[in-house]
Amino acid sequence: MVCYKFIEFHFIIIKQDSTAHRPNREQRFTMKEYEEVRNSLIDMLEDLDDRLAKITHDVKEPLDKDSEEQATEMENAEVLDRLGNAARTEREMVKEAIARIDKGQYGLCQVCGNPIAKERLKAIPFSSMCIKCASQTGC
Numbered sequence: 083m084v085c086y087k088f089i090e091f092h093f094i095i096i097k098q099d100s101t102a103h104r105p106n107r108e109q110r111f112t113m114k115e116y117e118e119v120r121n122s123l124i125d126m127l128e129d130l131d132d133r134l135a136k137i138t139h140d141v142k143e144p145l146d147k148d149s150e151e152q153a154t155e156m157e158n159a160e161v162l163d164r165l166g167n168a169a170r171t172e173r174e175m176v177k178e179a180i181a182r183i184d185k186g187q188y189g190l191c192q193v194c195g196n197p198i199a200k201e202r203l204k205a206i207p208f209s210s211m212c213i214k215c216a217s218q219t220g221c
């Protein structure tokens with residue numbers, strides 16, 4: 083697999099140039115950090131549930147009889163549908179991230195197994211891939 087070759091290559095670079103690369107240990111989260119991340123993920127989950135509930139409510143609103151109004155409402159429904167799908171996808175990712183914390187796998191790339199950079203996890207707490215795997219689709 084391309085990915086494993088890449089990891090080996092990556093490790094060789096780290097070994098050869100240890101001053102330029104910080105040890106992986108510093109990438110590890112402390113218990114307190116895990117707890118903070120978990121809490122913020124749960125907050126995100128609640129926000130997404132709220133958003134989905136609102137979207138679902140809006141979609142269920144009956145369409146207006148007037149054709150022009152109906153066209154606008156159809157468009158709105160499409161937009162809401164897309165928003166709903168995005169929120170549902172995000173919700174799944176957040177739920178998976180919480181599950182990974184509980185399993186002690188949080189912060190590890192689900193593709194190559196390398197630690198995900200802390201900065202990336204701070205920006206996207208539910209990211210399941212390291213930046214390299216995320217940018218290399220099919221790896």
Ligand SMILES: [Zn+2]
Nearest residue numbers: 191194212215
């Ligand atoms: Zn990776």
